[in-house]
Amino acid sequence: MDQVSALINQLESLEILILGFGKEGKSTYQFIRNHLANKRLTISDQQPFEIEDQFVQSHIGEVDANFLNQFDLIIKSPGVSTKKWAGQVPIEKISSQTDLFLRFWGAQTVGVTGTKGKSSTSSLLYHILIHNQQKSLLGGNIGTPLFDLIPKIEKETIIVAELSAHQLQYLTLAPHIGIILNLYQEHLDHFQDLTAYHSAKLNMALKQREGDYLIYHYDNQQLKERLTHSQHASTLLPYGEKSSEQLFGWIEGETISIKKRNDIIEDQPLKPLPGLAGKHNLYNLLAASLAASRLGISLEKSLEAAYSFKGLPHRIEFVDTLEGVSYYNDSISTIPEATISALETLNFVETLILGGMDRSIDYSPLYQYLNRHPVKNIALMGDAGRRIYQEWGESALDIEKFLISNDLSEVVHFCKKETSPGKICLLSPAAASYGLFKNFEDRGDQFKMMILQND
Numbered sequence: 001m002d003q004v005s006a007l008i009n010q011l012e013s014l015e016i017l018i019l020g021f022g023k024e025g026k027s028t029y030q031f032i033r034n035h036l037a038n039k040r041l042t043i044s045d046q047q048p049f050e051i052e053d054q055f056v057q058s059h060i061g062e063v064d065a066n067f068l069n070q071f072d073l074i075i076k077s078p079g080v081s082t083k084k085w086a087g088q089v090p091i092e093k094i095s096s097q098t099d100l101f102l103r104f105w106g107a108q109t110v111g112v113t114g115t116k117g118k119s120s121t122s123s124l125l126y127h128i129l130i131h132n133q134q135k136s137l138l139g140g141n142i143g144t145p146l147f148d149l150i151p152k153i154e155k156e157t158i159i160v161a162e163l164s165a166h167q168l169q170y171l172t173l174a175p176h177i178g179i180i181l182n183l184y185q186e187h188l189d190h191f192q193d194l195t196a197y198h199s200a201k202l203n204m205a206l207k208q209r210e211g212d213y214l215i216y217h218y219d220n221q222q223l224k225e226r227l228t229h230s231q232h233a234s235t236l237l238p239y240g241e242k243s244s245e246q247l248f249g250w251i252e253g254e255t256i257s258i259k260k261r262n263d264i265i266e267d268q269p270l271k272p273l274p275g276l277a278g279k280h281n282l283y284n285l286l287a288a289s290l291a292a293s294r295l296g297i298s299l300e301k302s303l304e305a306a307y308s309f310k311g312l313p314h315r316i317e318f319v320d321t322l323e324g325v326s327y328y329n330d331s332i333s334t335i336p337e338a339t340i341s342a343l344e345t346l347n348f349v350e351t352l353i354l355g356g357m358d359r360s361i362d363y364s365p366l367y368q369y370l371n372r373h374p375v376k377n378i379a380l381m382g383d384a385g386r387r388i389y390q391e392w393g394e395s396a397l398d399i400e401k402f403l404i405s406n407d408l409s410e411v412v413h414f415c416k417k418e419t420s421p422g423k424i425c426l427l428s429p430a431a432a433s434y435g436l437f438k439n440f441e442d443r444g445d446q447f448k449m450m451i452l453q454n455d
Contacts, residue, residue, distance in 0.1 A: 003104040004150060008035045011100075015070070019063065020077025021045040027145035028075050028097050029056075042071065065089050075100070078141070078166035081190045091170070098167040101146040106173045109159045110291050111140075113168060113204050114181025114217075116338050117284045118142075121181060122162040124276070124309055125288040129158055131305035132297050136160060141167060158295060165200040166190065174207035177294055178234070179215045179287050183222040184337050189359045202226055208234035215239065215290045217283060218247060237294075239286045249286045256282070258290055258299050266299045275311040278345030314444040316342050316428075319451050324421025327451045330428035331444030336366035339430040343373065350423035351377040351415045355385025356431030356443075366430055367392040374398030377418045379411045384431035406436060408443075412450040 001009070011032060018025050021043050032039060033053070043051065044059035044067075051058065059067070065088035068074055074094050076082070082094070102109060112122045119142050129136040137149045140161035149159060161175065165186075168174075183198050191197040205214045210233045218224055218238035227236070239249030239258075249258040257267045276285055289302040311317065319327040330342045334356075343349055352375045361384075370392075378399055380389050385404060393402055403414045415425045427447050437443040 004035070007100060007104050011073070012036060012039070014072040016041055017068070017071040017074045018043045018077075019068075019074050020080040021049050022077055022079055024097050024145045025075075025077045027147045028077075031147040031150070068093070076170065078164055082169070083190070083192055086192065094170045095172075096167060096170055097145060097147055098140065098161075098163060099171050099173075101150075101161075102171065102173050102175060105146075105150075105153060105159060107176050108153070108157060109161050109175035110177040110179065110295075111161045111163045111175035111204055112179045112181070112287075113163045113165070113201055114179070115184040115186045115201075115335065116332075116341075117181040117280065118162045118164070119312055119332075120276075120281065120315060121179065121284040121288050122160050123312060124284060124306065125291055126160045127309045128288060128292050128297065128302045128305040129160070129295070131308070132292075132301050134158055134295065134297070138162075140164075163204070165197055168203045169200040171203040171207045173209070174204050174212070176208075176211075177213045177215070177291050178204040178208060179291060180204055180217070180223060181284065181287060182217055182220045182337075183226065184335050185361045186335055198222065198226060202230060205232045205234065206230060208232060210234070213237055213291075213294055215248075215287050217287070237290055239283070239290060249290045251282055251286060256286060256289070256299065256303070258286070258293055260293055266293075268299050268303050270303075271307070273306055273309070275309040276306065277311065277316050278341055280341045280345075314440060316345055317444070317448075319448050322416075322451070325416070325419045326424045327415075328424060328426045328428075329444045329447055330426060331433070331440045331447065333428040333430055334432050334440065335361060336363050336369075336430045339366055339428040340369050342426060342428040343369065343375075346424050346426060348423050349375055349426045351375070351379070351419040351425040353379045353381065353411055353415065353425075353427040353447075354388055354429055354431070355381035355383075356429045356436060357434045358383035358387055359432060361431075363388055363391065363430065367396075370396065371398075377401045377403075377414070379403040379405065379414055381406055381408070381411060381429070382431060382436055384429075408436075408446055409450055412447065416451075 018028050040055050042057045048060050065085045068089045076096050112118050126138040135157045138160045139146050139149045141164040142162040212234035214234045215237045218240035237248040240247050243250045254270045255267050256270050259265050289299050292302045314331040317329040319329050333339045405411055419425045433440045433443040
């Protein structure tokens with residue numbers, strides 16, 4: 001029996017709820033309907049939706065444990081939070097598209113997760129594989145639902161899957177090669193607490209089997225501590241800043257090194273990488289190269305591909321230089337650590353745009369950094385921006401000018417007026433975009449458009 005038939009056979013007799021009817025929920029519905037034309041399904045979403053299917057029962061609005069426990073299998077979409085009913089529904093009932101996909105294609109999958117850097121690392125690894133003539137597909141959180149890849153999968157295909165904490169939360173089997181880039185505060189509005197968020201990420205390791213590999217950043221303290229105190233069957237491949245006996249990858253000076261299967265060390269000189277600005281991206285490169293090495297691609301070949309990799313939008317993205325001022329869009333930044341990385345990457349930042357939706361993240365690391373490395377002008381947006389000002393801005397002696405506004409056009413006007421020629425204006429909000437924008441892409445796109453248009 002092939003993998004598709006085995007999956008359909010597993011689903012055929014179950015009473016199924018598709019919980020959440022966004023992009024992934026629609027993909028799940030379409031996959032099931034393509035193979036089980038008359039199967040009865042229930043679809044639930046908080047927002048009204050239309051579907052012309054006599055075998056579908058629709059449910060609009062909130063769900064509770066009584067409703068959910070009617071079903072044998074709940075296929076949860078990533079955007080659906082379980083905070084209100086977690087513990088009231090047997091965990092064996094809860095699954096996801098990611099979970100179902102990995103049960104049958106996990107042996108062909110490299111999964112990439114982490115609070116920050118998932119998209120860049122996934123895209124880079126995919127670029128390395130394609131550059132080296134390895135059949136590969138890219139999907140998951142980065143945009144293409146994993147079920148949509150199934151018709152294109154062949155026996156030799158490697159699937160690179162960007163996986164969010166939401167997708168890893170309910171997992172039976174993790175990918176054959178897993179990458180965890182880092183653990184920071186994030187998504188505290190979605191999970192019960194920080195421990196629950198980190199635990200979801202760590203399913204990448206905990207659900208692997210003997211013979212699998214877990215690549216992780218040894219210098220990320222929270223990640224190292226959680227892995228040290230957890231049980232896992234896979235082989236750990238840590239990477240970090242300095243060479244040591246336990247590391248399988250490191251960067252020292254202008255040399256990048258990895259330890260291959262036979263413990264032979266391969267060293268390569270590092271040249272400037274146009275699409276991978278910043279120290280954090282060098283570690284993303286190291287993680288991708290370690291994964292590629294387990295798939296038979298040398299470090300030399302990985303680097304050769306990396307030099308032609310173009311960075312993703314909204315990630316320390318250069319917009320333009322106008323009247324001597326350089327503008328950068330780092331709208332992907334939703335936590336203080338990401339903003340700190342952007343500031344460390346770019347010299348001469350004189351104006352910084354912070355703030356957005358307030359998710360109760362601890363901003364003290366950012367305050368400490370800005371106290372040591374002052375920025376002359378700061379524009380603050382949203383509830384997070386107001387909290388930043390209340391907690392820190394009022395006492396920040398080295399900041400010359402503050403603007404508090406929810407109007408991006410006013411913020412951009414402030415930036416153009418106050419930033420000196422030869423300096424940088426950086427959008428790196430350290431906060432989610434929701435409430436003011438559709439998503440981080442919309443925030444970044446609007447910023448770029450307003451920068452490029454004449455006042």
